[in-house]
Amino acid sequence: xxxxxxxxxxxxxxxxxxxxxxxxxxxxxxxxxxxxxxxxxxxxxxxxxxxxxxxxxxxxxxxxxxxxxxxxxxxxxxxxxxxxxxxxxxxxxxxxxxxxxxxxxxxxxxxxxxxxxxxxxxxxxxxxxxxxxxxxxxxxxxxxxxxxxxxxxxxxxxxxxxxxxxxxxxxxxxxxxxxxxxxxxxxxxxxxxxxxxxxxxxxxxxxxxxxxxxxxxxxxxxxxxxxxxxxxxxxxxxxxxxxxxxxxxxxxxxxxxxxxxxxxxxxxxxxxxxxxxxxxxxxxxxxxxxxxxxxxxxxxxxxxxxxxxxxxxxxxx
Numbered sequence: 001x002x003x004x005x006x007x008x009x010x011x012x013x014x015x016x017x018x019x020x021x022x023x024x025x026x027x028x029x030x031x032x033x034x035x036x037x038x039x040x041x042x043x044x045x046x047x048x049x050x051x052x053x054x055x056x057x058x059x060x061x062x063x064x065x066x067x068x069x070x071x072x073x074x075x076x077x078x079x080x081x082x083x084x085x086x087x088x089x090x091x092x093x094x095x096x097x098x099x100x101x102x103x104x105x106x107x108x109x110x111x112x113x114x115x116x117x118x119x120x121x122x123x124x125x126x127x128x129x130x131x132x133x134x135x136x137x138x139x140x141x142x143x144x145x146x147x148x149x150x151x152x153x154x155x156x157x158x159x160x161x162x163x164x165x166x167x168x169x170x171x172x173x174x175x176x177x178x179x180x181x182x183x184x185x186x187x188x189x190x191x192x193x194x195x196x197x198x199x200x201x202x203x204x205x206x207x208x209x210x211x212x213x214x215x216x217x218x219x220x221x222x223x224x225x226x227x228x229x230x231x232x233x234x235x236x237x238x239x240x241x242x243x244x245x246x247x248x249x250x251x252x253x254x255x256x257x258x259x260x261x262x263x264x265x266x267x268x269x270x271x272x273x274x275x276x277x278x279x280x281x282x283x284x285x286x287x288x289x290x291x292x293x294x295x296x297x298x299x300x301x302x303x304x305x306x307x308x309x310x311x312x313x314x315x316x317x
């Protein structure tokens with residue numbers, strides 16, 4: 001991972017929010033270019049470098065959830081990378097126990113929900129429902145990693161509710177479309193134990209085909225969630241449908257745009273291996289090995305990447 005690069009001066013940021021014409025828009029959603037810069041830093045493989053940028057966003061607008069949502073995203077990718085392992089021939093973060101750092105992550109996710117709800121108390125907007133949904137989705141990710149199925153179900157249903165309300169207010173809110181698509185796909189394909197929880201907890205059902213279509217919209221047209229949706233879409237097709245060719249076509253743009261992200265390199269290498277493209281797979285695994293460690297905070301991620309890339313390379317011989 002590359003080293004963190006400098007933060008943005010708060011005064012410059014405040015001026016930029018008022019004057020910068022490069023404001024990104026999808027449906028009714030708007031984020032400043034500085035937020036996109038922070039997201040790109042995360043997906044380029046440097047979540048530690050994105051956290052100061054996210055906190056500058058928080059300082060600029062402390063009553064808005066955007067900066068906290070970006071920080072939560074950065075913290076998630078650190079947690080996710082550190083928990084990577086190979087099972088059933090696939091690389092993913094499957095399950096791990098609680099860790100002390102989890103609480104800081106969950107506090108950030110709670111703050112996203114809290115600030116979004118505070119804004120919704122003033123005005124019922126699609127944008128703030130998307131942020132509330134993102135906060136719940138951040139919580140669902142952590143609970144899923146820890147195997148806390150009831151907490152996952154509760155958080156996921158709340159995320160779905162917020163995203164559906166966003167779409168009621170603005171049908172063109174494509175980030176919400178992508179979020180609903182993830183719910184629809186996973187609830188329709190998950191394990192029997194989760195389906196049993198659905199029965200006892202009254203969890204709304206999903207629609208796999210609708211979910212696939214919604215995720216495709218989210219990954220191509222979204223702003224805040226497009227990378228997440230694309231990554232989840234590719235992993236889902238690989239893991240649940242064994243559609244390796246389609247999964248590879250969806251995942252390759254991630255590596256093209258963010259060639260320094262070892263997680264994306266491992267995924268694309270893994271998919272090439274599944275397709276019997278040994279030489280191509282080796283290229284991606286070697287590329288992952290060549291990426292230097294970033295700051296001290298992500299050394300665990302770098303160590304996991306090296307271990308997994310070596311393991312995949314050995315399996316190809």
